Amino acid sequence: MDDWALPGFTELGSLGEGGFGRVVLARHEESAQVVAIKYLYTRFAADPARLAEFRHEAQILSRVSGPHIARLHQFVETPQGAAIIMEAVHGVSLKEILSRQEKLEPEAALAILKGSLLGLAGAHAAGTVHRDYKPANVLVTPEGQSKLVDFGIAVLSGETGVAAGTPAYMAPEQWAGGVATPATDVYAATCVFFQCVAGHRPYEAEQTEVLRTLHEYAPIPFGEVPEPVRDLIARGMAKDVAQRPSGAAEFVVELEASARKAYGDDWERNGWHWLAKGAGVLVALSPLALLGAGTAAAPVIAGGAAGGVAATTGGGIALGLKVTAAVAAVTAAAVGTVVVLNVNSDDQASAPPRTATVAAMQVDLLTRTEKLDGYDYNGKYVRISGLKDKAAEERVNKALMAPIDAWLENFWPDSYQPQPEPDGDIPHMKTEAEVLRRDDKLLSVVYKRSIDSVQFGNHGGFSIRPVVIDLTKGEQISSAHLFDNVDGTSSRMQMLEELLLDSAKPGDCLTGARNSTEHLPATSLSQRYTFDYDSIVQAAPAANGMRFFVYGSALGYPRVCDPTEVTTEYDRLRDLMSPTVMNLLGLTNGAKQGKRTKEDNVGAFTITTPESWWLLSSAPIERYLVTADQCTNTGTQPFHCAGVLFSDNSRVEPATPAYEPGKPYNRSLGPRPCLSIGAPNETQGSPVLQKKELRPIGTKRAAYEEWRLTCSGGGTVTQRVWFLPKTQLVIVDEWNTPGLDKILEEARWH
Template identity: 45%
Template sequence: MSATWQVPGFSEVDVLGTGGFGRVVLAKHEGSGRLVAIKYLHGEFLTEARILDGFRREAWLLHGVVSPHVVRLFEFIEAPQGAALVMEAVPGVSLRALLAAEKTLAPESALAILKGSLLGLAAAHGAGVVHRDYKPGNVLVSREGESKLVDFGLATLDGQSGLTAGSPSYMAPEQWAGRPGIPATDVYAATAVFFQCITGHLPFEAETTEQLRSLHERAFVPLDAVPGQLRPLIARGMAKDPAWRPAGAEAFVAELEATARAAYGKDWERRGWKRLATAVGALTALTPLALLATGGVAAAPVTAAGTTGTGVVAATVGKILVAVLAIAALVTGGLWIFSGNDDPPPQAALSVTMQTAAGQDSALPITYSLQYPQVSGHADAAAQQRLNGTLRAPIDKRLQSLRQELADRDILGMVRDRGDVLKANTTAKVLLQTPRLLSVRYEHTLDSAVIAHSSWQFAETVTVDLATGKVLGPQDVFRPGIRTASGMDTLTSRLSPHTGNGFCRTPAIGSYGGDQVSIDAAKRPGGGDHVPRADIGFTTTGVDFVIKWYELGCDMASGQETVTLPYAEAEDLLQPQLLTMLDRQPPSSSAPPRPSGKTYTDPRFGFSTLVPEGYAAAPYRPANGEGIQYTNAGLGATLTVWGSNISRTAQDILGETARDTAAKGGQVTHQQVEGTTYAISGYDSSGQIFYERGYTGPGSLARIRWSYPRTHKAELDAPVEATVGAFRPGDLTQPH
């Protein structure tokens, strides 16, 4: 046994593992007799500030992730003599040990292990944490039929850069490049491990690190070694571009389950764990963790079906907490303890204040009052300087353009002859600020008797990455498939119902012209990339497009219009990294701002929804079901929620809804299926905007639908998004 410092109140039972930075031991709590796992930092690193801070950071990140599929942190203890994490002890073995013994796993077994650990990753992603080191050694497989994620030593907050480190055999291309960790980075590593489980070898192998990096960045995944039904799943999960992977672990789980059911039947998961039981049990019996079967269990018992027991964890944690707090009063020299119930220390938010550059040009007839934002409180002084330079750049360019205009002697002569003074004004407004992103709109105006063209009056939006100061351009905003001709057509069709009069047609001259215009910049004279010809910003409710209709080919009288595309219709067009920066979640798990009002839960079907204030309720009786309809006569808005005893796929229901809309003279502008959920929107034959989301299951389905006039769109964007995002479908596994 080790003679090094031990957490008071615990006695070591055996060593579970040793690494470069620490060791993990099985220990018994002397007061209760419960067994836990304790991870100690090697004593020589207590004076290494960077390593000690990393150990603390692992504790803070781990304590924020609560899931039955993540090894639970009970306490973090730091004293002058040492530092340790007190964690749940799991009766099982690592996936690395299992692969060493079995070489390959049956596909159903590999899928079952992957699903459990992905659910652990999903919990981490939900807490804003990216693991960055998913590998077989960091997945525990229990004999009760469960997989758990461990070791957050390399984890980062979602979207933040960390060490360019990880396990090279499983590292995603963006991780090799040192870019910020995102949930799709973990998806890549998990897929690489899955590949290894079913083939018996790594997806890429090389003699040098540089060769391995090149393979991960450029080589095709060798799918020939994979069963045909699983190839699309692995190809998606290991796509080189993170935008082409599932956005996070939760989305990947949905794809995994659909693939597994199609390939191996509805009981694939039960068969997969059954095949593992003997091997995992035999391997566990050879480890100190076999004591958990007789010496007390630090985690709640789990049935073969994966159902967590009750009471044991709470009792264990309570006893440990009492013991550790008592120890705190006895240990001298200082002791830092936090429990899994503490909140992490708050992170200082960036402060954004408006500044104004005002004055008069010393040589030219120009006066100006130009507003711009300035940030303070950034942890990185260099990044803050870049940010503030970027945020001031629009007004500096504005002044420079005016001076260049007056560099023309003829124009300057006209200005002076008429006694004119160019009065430049800019007002700046923050459209959206999140911990990672700032979107600012600058409204530039010019008062001049000589330079009076409308091109001098315009809006300009700058959206910056607050971590780096980088301006986000179209390639950072839109997925690659949207930056194409067909992608721009999709965007045009989705924007159309949110405009006042739709996309106009070019003026007709004889047999020429008269074509409908497009948001696609490539279709205008001069061509260029397939990107929106509009000023783009981000708000709390959606993506703002300031469209100058005459720039798209409409007549000059068309002017300009600000069109907001709700996030519900825009999420699948946007880069996953951007959604993270916007603090957006996938539609099935998003939690938009809660509107004022009440919650309604249907007693028969169990679905629930938020109801904004001022809406009158009436029963709704669809075929094979029931629901309720809320109306606001003043706004002409209707909210309908209902359940039906119908068992059909989301794709079938979506297709039927789309066909019915078209048959009645309406137009569908957006339709999407994600697993068992679908979304569809557009406008009906009367011109009303509609948005519907449906959830399907083996026994029933639940739906929510809004319908409202374009004239009240601005007032309804927020309540529509909030109620749709908060809708819960209830139990769809059975009829009601």
């Protein structure tokens, strides 16, 4: 039967049907959250190919996240069939808008394009190419936001596949089933943008083969669009993939520059204002409204009752987990075996980088293949795009490619040419690449390089090379320079050695017995050791600590231990790491919190803070606690420095309206500047609620909200707000102040 439904959900109505299955709007009975459920028809449950395709879509969705992508809550697979539970977006498709208006004002089209490009950028950063960007897959909300949906034919970047997509928007390489890259999505997005401003598709034909020829060979019709956006059309629809922006993030930077030059700094606000004239139509046409699901974007929090829930809120993380558990239990009871893939985790909801320069940065995992003299190479490498400083971007990409270039160039010396394998095959060289850390200041990547050849033993050759980049300068940091006076200093190297041995996990090579008289050489971070010139100890920052790659044979371990990976927490390395790297990792202030000796009276309570923090107490409504050391001894304007705001919500003036819970903090008549990402001339907008819960302040509990706000230049600010209704005190942090939560938990009430 094809009317199978997940127990625990009440269907509100149909959102559509197709050859694979149906999509419905449904309300979860326990939490009252409204979601969209995509069901695979029951008749395909026993079809391995169809089921694999459906499972692949869920896996792709689990890789991507962000405010401009419709979120995946979970994937459920049962004997009856499979279902993907997704965010239900309160809005309508761009296709619906274009069916009612022949074309859009350029500012409005640019605003929609920017939001959906940011969605693509999120997918590209996760190594995914959408391959089916079209008006039907771009949803526009009344709140002024566009979201990308339907990753049904998405693939990993660098993969090839059959020609697939929507013909009207397919790039030339896509028609031929070539390698899918982020630039493939850029082409489709530009075609849709052309349609928005020109009132028709760039190429139109009744026969598919004719349409393919037009996309592959016909001139780009950029003369049919307004002059200010012609360059964007020409760049985005270039026939040669190398002539297009390399990905959506880079295209957003170009879009911003063109839009600001042509339509002024308020172009985006004007574009959404123009679209808002039809907001009533948007709301009326929304499936959530048509099916009576409600429109309020109120998240459900633990212990609270559910309001009308639209899925534009980002506050459903905890709720998603609750839904997952409930569905797993109910479905298992009803149908027996059930597999639930829960992908709605805190890791996937982590905020993007916080600086304007890097917010648009895209990190791509690409494939490089070469046939060389007597051997071949096929491997992964990392490439970035979207930095505003193109010279820095070029330096970074050169550093990211260097471990491969040098390896291929120098590994086989002229005196030793590669020999054929016993079976007549040739040696195969390859690399694997892993991004260990990517934030607004640091990018770290590790390459694992191997050679499939018996000329280097039964297991071939293997080596490892991390690459750490200071994104603030566009420069590489060597392993030795991650630390302060360690390389070449025996005593400090032994301190590092002991930490490495202590951090080894049970079963690791470094936990076994060794000759206690052997120690790492003092120059381990720079001394060359292996056949292709790796250091004995190499390091790279990761999300949860410093990742070390240790050639244990230098400590007396067998060569099978080369290299062993060990992760050491940053707190244990504070005395050894360089101040520059500590600052890049955001650990400088955290290191000083062990010396919290000064008390600051913020009104209703007192907090204990580091000695270097100082409170500006002259303002009656908003008091600023400066947390940045560099502001204390310079002429830097304190409000432009890192700090925490304490606001008295009981005091209201005409120019300082009261803070309203459920909205981002802004006690001024105009928009807030994006100071925390170093962009004081940009303004905050497009708020998305990420979290809503209760958090302790001393012995009391405050209502806590976490907002993600997109700046006019494309950067993103994370605003954290604590509100105490009885005292009317509001606390605001837009700088991700280290240790603030702990300081507030230890507050002493008067």
